[in-house]
Amino acid sequence: MAKISDTLSARQEKILEFIQNYVKKYGIPPSIRDIVAGCSISSTSVADYNLKHLERLGFIRRHHEISRGIELVDKVSRACPVTVPLMGRIAAGRPIPVPDTETWNASNSAETVEVPQAFVDDRKDVYALKVKGTSMIDALINDGDVVIMQAVQSVDNGEMAAVWLKTEKEATLKRFYKEKRGNKVRLQPANAQMAPIYTEASNVEVQGRVVGVIRKLV
Template sequence: MLTKKQLDLLEFIHTRVQRDGVPPSFDEMKEALDLRSKSGIHRLITALEERGFIRRLAHKARALEIVKLPDAIGGGGFQPRVIDGDMADDADPGRSEPRPETIESTAPAVPLLGRIAAGGPISAIADVQQNIAVPPAMVAGSGNHYALEVRGDSMINAGINDGDVVVIREGRVADNGEIVVAAFHDQNEYSVTLKRFRRKGSSVALEAANPDYETRVLPADQVEIQGKLVGLIRTY
């Protein structure tokens, strides 16, 4: 039998995996359960594992598998879904180069083109010849897709953390409120950033999702939309 907190955490993990294709971070779990520290989440995860509801897979960079669900969450007919971390156990999470990905034969792959700023703008994206495996739902529909590694925390309140990999559908247009890859000139340097898009008359606002960062307002003809966010992959 699960405690209320254990049940709440299991339901939260299950919902996020079904919605996003990736489990939530420990910070997101802590916030969702209104706990003061991540140590409480560690204890709940351990309890769920001991009771056979989840499994942390060895040599998979803390991959998380939901093994079963109680009837309260709709456990009938449940099939486990595994979300693998993408770093080897001995990888350095602070390294500066984009991480190579393991491509599974059954998973679609998109090119990982480098890093994108979620903070101040960075120079234009470099073409890095790597591929990254993604859940099929992220690349469903028409259009080309690519992936970028996020640098910075300006989109943290939109659930995008430093080190996440975002999956982008190529395109030149966006609706207000969508998160986009936007290119523009910043002090005579061609720069690229990940921000929320707002058109305001003849101007475009590139909004951060962090109050520590100001909204950047530019003439619309100086902003080039290069694609919009369709998915996110997080490692642990």
């Protein structure tokens, strides 16, 4: 079997590594502009040329109809799956009610799902949620997909998070942003047709961050 270094240029290896690290950190693919900035590339056309080469060789798939349409092809991790608890559904659209916050306790789950080893690595408290809705479609998360979550109580701005809205007793999947002015949080969909949710920071309880996605194949 040929090594990666036998088939890819140094720049292409750097781009592939950047994509892998970006997905691992944020749970979503980078945009072409992210790749240009992160890999010190001169233009988006140069990045696109190298992405086409990675796609031809089977390292990635590209979905040109959405803004972050880069999907890693990882045969090794898919061959060595890990079982994690499936904790029910999460709304990627309008928030949907869930019975109570005990829903998020992985020990309560009777269902499981197999995920690539790369989604787990050395992370603790990893679980899965089935997505309902299309508000995160531009982040390659569609209705019926399964998101892989790490149970955490805080996330950085821009990360995708499962959020519990205390007053409404509802859960939603959105990108999380702390507003610079006031004690507000913006929960931002990845769908240009949908508006963000603004709420008091005290009303928000982060339940986990997205670390991977298993796409439903139609």
